[in-house]
Amino acid sequence: MNEPVIDMRAWRQFVAVAEELHFGRAAQRLHMTQPPLTQAIANLERTLGLRLFDRTQRRVQLTPAGAALLPGARDLLQRAQQLPRQAQAVAAGEAGRLRLAFVSTVGFGLLPPWVRSFRQRYPQVALELIEATGDVQLAALARGDIDAGLLLHAPGAAPAGLARLVVAQEPLLLALPEQHPLARAQPAHAPVDAAAVWDEPLVIFPRLILPSLHDAIVERYRAAGRAPQVAQEAIQMQTIVNLVSAELGIAWVPQSVRQFQRPGVVYRAAPAPAPTCETSLVWRADACPPVLQRWVAHVQAAQAGAEG
Structure with missing residues (x-):
């Protein structure tokens, strides 16, 4: 009927x-x-x-x-x-849904204030946050499962074919077990002695999830005539730091990870020239709805305010 x-x-x-x-x-x-x-x-x-x-x-x-x-x-x-x-x-980008993926390092400093101020300004936008590694983000972008991602890469090595906005540039530090000789041998502000680094067991992320930065670290060893002695791989930076605290090895981590204060771990400046990394906001140029345009503009304004 x-x-x-x-x-x-x-x-x-x-x-x-x-x-x-x-x-x-x-x-x-x-x-x-x-x-x-x-x-x-x-x-x-x-x-x-x-x-x-x-x-x-x-x-x-x-x-x-x-x-x-x-x-x-x-x-x-x-x-x-x-x-x-x-x-x-919705047409103005002031309402709707925004699906944003991010790597864990962004959560240490950049992301929380951006999210807080964006939600205050655009309360009608449903902001969905998904923590994911770079390889997972790229696959999700290709499928249309997320609108944008915040990911790490080596300088100048952002994924091709995507629109992007560089949001951070930072050096890599060494995360060391607190009782390790390298953690105690020099003042906290001084770089670690290069000759003492290359033969130390290394805790590192798999190349699959962050190939450009993985290669930059490996190249630093090769430039010293050594090969990294990988003791353990882990996906998340927090897990890498936790494994360092368990004295499985040392790790190269972005400077922002320093905010993750894990008992048993200290952070030291890496031997010069230390590798650096970039964090980029990336999205598909052919899929940028108004709400994503608002997010990009919001991040740009936050950067300009921080720089000013």
């Missing part, structure tokens, strides 16, 4: 009569004459197959069915009134 199709005008007329409980006043409110309104309510009752009002010469009352319909009809009219504003907000 097909459900009856009732247009918005009929619901607006019903609500007016239900609230006024007087056909004459309801007609004035709707800027129409009373006979067409009376006919319209009769047509609505016929379409629904039930009486909405009990009428006498002296008064108009809602039937139980009419009273039951009134809250839903009001809600329908209110939502219909809001639709144009909602559509305009």
Whole structure:
């Protein structure tokens, strides 16, 4: 059985009569004459197959069915009134959904204030945050599962074919077990002695998840005529630091990781020239909805404010 199709005008007329409980006043409110309104309510009752009002010469009352319909009809009219504003907000990037992936290092400093201020400014945007390594982010971007990603890479080695905004540049530090001789042999601000680094067991991320930065670290060893002695691989920077605290080896980590204060671990400047890394916000140039444009502009403004 097909459900009856009732247009918005009929619901607006019903609500007016239900609230006024007087056909004459309801007609004035709707800027129409009373006979067409009376006919319209009769047509609505016929379409629904039930009486909405009990009428006498002296008064108009809602039937139980009419009273039951009134809250839903009001809600329908209110939502219909809001639709144009909602559509305009989405078109302006002030409402909608933004799916943003990020590497863990961004969470140590950059991301929290950006998210906080963005949510305050655009409360109608549903911001979905997904922690993911760079390889996972690139695959998700290709599938359209995320709108943008924040990922690490070596300077000048951002993934090809994507629009991007560099949001951070930082050197790599050495994370050392607290009791390791390299952690105690020189002042905390001084670089670690290069000759003592190359034969130390290394905790490092797999090349698959961050190839350009992995290669930059390996090249630093090769330039010294050595090969890294990989003791353990781990995906997340927090896990790498935790393994350093367990004295499995030393690790090269972005400077921002220094904010992750793990007991049993100290951070020291790496031997010069220390590799550096960049963090970029990346997205598909052919898929940049208005809400993502707002996010990019927000990040740019935050950077400009920090630099100023």
